[in-house]
Structure formats: structure tokens, C-alpha cells
Amino acid sequence: MRTREEVTAFHESGHAVIAAAQGQMPWKVTIVPITGVCYGHVSLERPANESDPWGGRGCTRDAAAVRKNARALALSGQRRPLEILRAIRREAAKLVEEHWPLIGDLAGELLKRKTLHRADVAAIIPPHVNRSCEIPDRQ
Numbered sequence: 001m002r003t004r005e006e007v008t009a010f011h012e013s014g015h016a017v018i019a020a021a022q023g024q025m026p027w028k029v030t031i032v033p034i035t036g037v038c039y040g041h042v043s044l045e046r047p048a049n050e051s052d053p054w055g056g057r058g059c060t061r062d063a064a065a066v067r068k069n070a071r072a073l074a075l076s077g078q079r080r081p082l083e084i085l086r087a088i089r090r091e092a093a094k095l096v097e098e099h100w101p102l103i104g105d106l107a108g109e110l111l112k113r114k115t116l117h118r119a120d121v122a123a124i125i126p127p128h129v130n131r132s133c134e135i136p137d138r139q
């Protein structure tokens with residue numbers, strides 16, 4: 001059985017690898033917990049205030065965020081919320097399966113170093129997966 005820290009490393013690594021594969025290299029990935037708040041975090045962008053642990057648009061409270069987005073899409077008349085949620089789940093599973101070896105590599109590095117910054121993550125993700133260099137830097 002995996003420890004909570006190992007599970008967190010794979011979870012946050014999944015966010016980081018998939019974000020990079022979608023064109024957004026994360027600013028920071030950490031498995032340093034904030035007591036009572038979270039076990040880890042991915043910041044997609046450099047936070048305005050670096051001392052704010054929640055700074056930088058992140059992917060916190062995953063399930064709640066997915067439900068909120070599905071509701072918004074449903075309200076816009078696209079499709080029904082359950083169809084949207086199922087499509088999101090299928091797409092996520094496909095992306096995770098496709099990138100699983102890399103997610104494992106990054107999780108291993110996170111377990112060693114606890115926090116990785118953009119350059120550390122970019123060094124692990126090979127160019128054919130890292131699509132973040134194909135779009136202009138948003139900073």
C-alpha cells in the first residue's frame with residue numbers, strides 16, 4: 001500500500017504532466033502539505049505574492065472545480081451535466097494512461113525533492129510531450 005505522500009506525489013505529478021502536455025508548464029509543484037488544507041499543490045502561474053502558498057492559478061479542490069465547470073457548460077446549453085462529467089472523466093483517464101510513465105518519473109522526483117519549480121519539471125518532461133513551448137509565455 002502506498003503512503004499518503006506517495007499518493008499525493010502521483011496526484012500532483014499527474015496535474016503537472018497533463019498541464020505541460022496541454023501547453024501550460026507549471027510554475028511550481030509541491031507535496032509539502034499545508035496542515036488542514038491540502039497535501040500538495042500545483043501552481044500553473046507565478047503568483048503575484050510568492051509567500052502566498054495558494055498564489056498562482058492552481059488546480060485545488062479538483063472535484064468541485066470539475067462540477068462547477070460542468071454546471072457552467074450545461075447552463076450554456078452545450079450538453080447535460082452528467083454527459084459532460086463523463087466526457088471529462090474519459091478524457092482525463094485517457095491522458096493519464098497516455099502519460100503514465102512520465103507521471104511516475106515526476107512523482108519519483110517529487111518524493112525526493114518535495115517541491116519542483118518550472119525548470120525542474122521542464123527538465124523531466126521530454127520535448128515531444130512538453131507543448132508549453134509552442135505557445136507564447138503568458139507572463
Ligand SMILES: [Zn+2]
Pocket residue numbers: 011012015059060061062
Ligand atoms: Zn488535484
